[in-house]
Amino acid sequence: MAHRVTVYEVGPRDGLQNEARTVPTADKLALIGALAAAGLRRIEASSFVSPRWIPQLADAAEVTAALPAVDGTSYVVLVPNAKGLDRLAVALARAGEGHPPVEAAVFLSASETHNRKNLNRTVAETLGELEALVPAALARGLRVRGYVSTVWGCPYEGPVDPGRAAEIVERLLALGCHQVSLGDTIGVGTPNQTRRILGLLRARARPEQIALHMHDTRGTALANVLAGLEEGVTTFDASIGGLGGCPYAPGASGNLATEDLVYMLDGMGLETGVDFRKLVAAGALAQRLVGRTLPGKALQAELARAAPAGG
Amino acid sequence: MAHRVTVYEVGPRDGLQNEARTVPTADKLALIGALAAAGLRRIEASSFVSPRWIPQLADAAEVTAALPAVDGTSYVVLVPNAKGLDRLAVALARAGEGHPPVEAAVFLSASETHNRKNLNRTVAETLGELEALVPAALARGLRVRGYVSTVWGCPYEGPVDPGRAAEIVERLLALGCHQVSLGDTIGVGTPNQTRRILGLLRARARPEQIALHMHDTRGTALANVLAGLEEGVTTFDASIGGLGGCPYAPGASGNLATEDLVYMLDGMGLETGVDFRKLVAAGALAQRLVGRTLPGKALQAELARAAPAGG
Numbered sequence: 001m002a003h004r005v006t007v008y009e010v011g012p013r014d015g016l017q018n019e020a021r022t023v024p025t026a027d028k029l030a031l032i033g034a035l036a037a038a039g040l041r042r043i044e045a046s047s048f049v050s051p052r053w054i055p056q057l058a059d060a061a062e063v064t065a066a067l068p069a070v071d072g073t074s075y076v077v078l079v080p081n082a083k084g085l086d087r088l089a090v091a092l093a094r095a096g097e098g099h100p101p102v103e104a105a106v107f108l109s110a111s112e113t114h115n116r117k118n119l120n121r122t123v124a125e126t127l128g129e130l131e132a133l134v135p136a137a138l139a140r141g142l143r144v145r146g147y148v149s150t151v152w153g154c155p156y157e158g159p160v161d162p163g164r165a166a167e168i169v170e171r172l173l174a175l176g177c178h179q180v181s182l183g184d185t186i187g188v189g190t191p192n193q194t195r196r197i198l199g200l201l202r203a204r205a206r207p208e209q210i211a212l213h214m215h216d217t218r219g220t221a222l223a224n225v226l227a228g229l230e231e232g233v234t235t236f237d238a239s240i241g242g243l244g245g246c247p248y249a250p251g252a253s254g255n256l257a258t259e260d261l262v263y264m265l266d267g268m269g270l271e272t273g274v275d276f277r278k279l280v281a282a283g284a285l286a287q288r289l290v291g292r293t294l295p296g297k298a299l300q301a302e303l304a305r306a307a308p309a310g311g
Numbered sequence: 312m313a314h315r316v317t318v319y320e321v322g323p324r325d326g327l328q329n330e331a332r333t334v335p336t337a338d339k340l341a342l343i344g345a346l347a348a349a350g351l352r353r354i355e356a357s358s359f360v361s362p363r364w365i366p367q368l369a370d371a372a373e374v375t376a377a378l379p380a381v382d383g384t385s386y387v388v389l390v391p392n393a394k395g396l397d398r399l400a401v402a403l404a405r406a407g408e409g410h411p412p413v414e415a416a417v418f419l420s421a422s423e424t425h426n427r428k429n430l431n432r433t434v435a436e437t438l439g440e441l442e443a444l445v446p447a448a449l450a451r452g453l454r455v456r457g458y459v460s461t462v463w464g465c466p467y468e469g470p471v472d473p474g475r476a477a478e479i480v481e482r483l484l485a486l487g488c489h490q491v492s493l494g495d496t497i498g499v500g501t502p503n504q505t506r507r508i509l510g511l512l513r514a515r516a517r518p519e520q521i522a523l524h525m526h527d528t529r530g531t532a533l534a535n536v537l538a539g540l541e542e543g544v545t546t547f548d549a550s551i552g553g554l555g556g557c558p559y560a561p562g563a564s565g566n567l568a569t570e571d572l573v574y575m576l577d578g579m580g581l582e583t584g585v586d587f588r589k590l591v592a593a594g595a596l597a598q599r600l601v602g603r604t605l606p607g608k609a610l611q612a613e614l615a616r617a618a619p620a621g622g
Contacts, residue, residue, distance in 0.1 A: 187612070189578075190574075190579050192578070217612045219608040225534065260530035267500075268503045
């Protein structure tokens, strides 16, 4: 098991894009600043998908141009296509010298139906587009991260053959992605399955090329992280406060909460560089900004401990 | 890792005793019946502590006398002292022949302050009393389970020396307890710590003599269960719907939810004998009985899936 683990924060993008309330640009930047101040070194800041699809992130260019420069922290923004890449390039040009590093992330699903519902294309068609998009991003000097959704299961198709994800990961790495994040989009994963998926990837990717993006919908996220750690994974995605949970049910969760992840990694003596107290402060800020109680458990436990008796 | 795992259900006792609303006796029995019908074979039904301490379980005798006989299912009730044991004996005598098996559970804490706040005695004094109580229960033909609280940490003292728990476990087993459950009362445990604690017990107890009672206060319960499984533990305590969570904060959790545990064990191909769909039905019943949304994640995910769109 590696001694040092990278916590990849997705809250400002994956979290806020799933919140009913659109957070103002200045508040997004305050949250991103709080996350960077807590020691998070990789933060997914926004997405250059069409504002018609995701109005919550329509200010991607403004957010990207104003990202706070914090020593050691780099940012990632989602880029769905050539148009998104152009918008990102314009935003970065506007930001000019001294701007913190920003990389691009591209995405698709392991299951056909989810990919079609999300991107209106087959997986093969999407891969074909990425064969142009990833090199185009690299040519602009951007590092590129890949995302594969529905690796553990699909909301439409149910179980997904892990061989599908393995093939897609191999393709994305061959295109030049420096890392591919495997997403348990609907939070159905369990540890032996996680080990099987990672086992298939062992011959195709170095450990640092793989990240796990687990959802805590059924409480299994940290058990899957533990299985991943045991298999050598060193990067785990998480969302501050569990931001971006499924708002369809009170208490229901989507993304693994960053505080829960860091709490466990700290307890295991693994170095993350994250200050847990500052992270909880960032979680409290996220909760105020979206105006609802977030599902992150360690966040709620810490806030309850901090509250006056009976409060 | 064992192929067969015992899920020990604590909801009717540990759950309901921590709920603000006292559930009527008939409703408790309906919940217990639903849990047994779901395939749970060990159910903690009530507690013979003084009704002045825990009014929610003042009907321990009535519940015990009316426990449903379900093939293979045995019940457990907490017994704090000789008076509690007498009350249990009277209840069992009243129930008469054909009554399902009922065993006694005794309890103390690994940390002095928690034991004093809970039992108004030192740990040594409590162990002294158990030296009489456990043999007295055995003499009445009862099997006895032991509980050790605050093994992973104490709300008053912070970290707890795992050697304390190991000594207490050894004493309880020597007295004749067939199993001792280790409780992470405040949900601070992380997997390496769990492995250390279990490592200390390896020379003192057989795997089936140890149970883990993890709390999910910081989202780590199932990661600790996974570590326990890898260390050979075969019995895990859980509470239907996460019943008995800390009511001090919305969304805050105490007990590991039985549905989350069974979901993970099922996914790992481990046999529990529990029917997940019936378990979710029992969780929905528990939620109706206590009149609040329970924190169990798999329960909420399943209820949301079952709800009509937009519901």
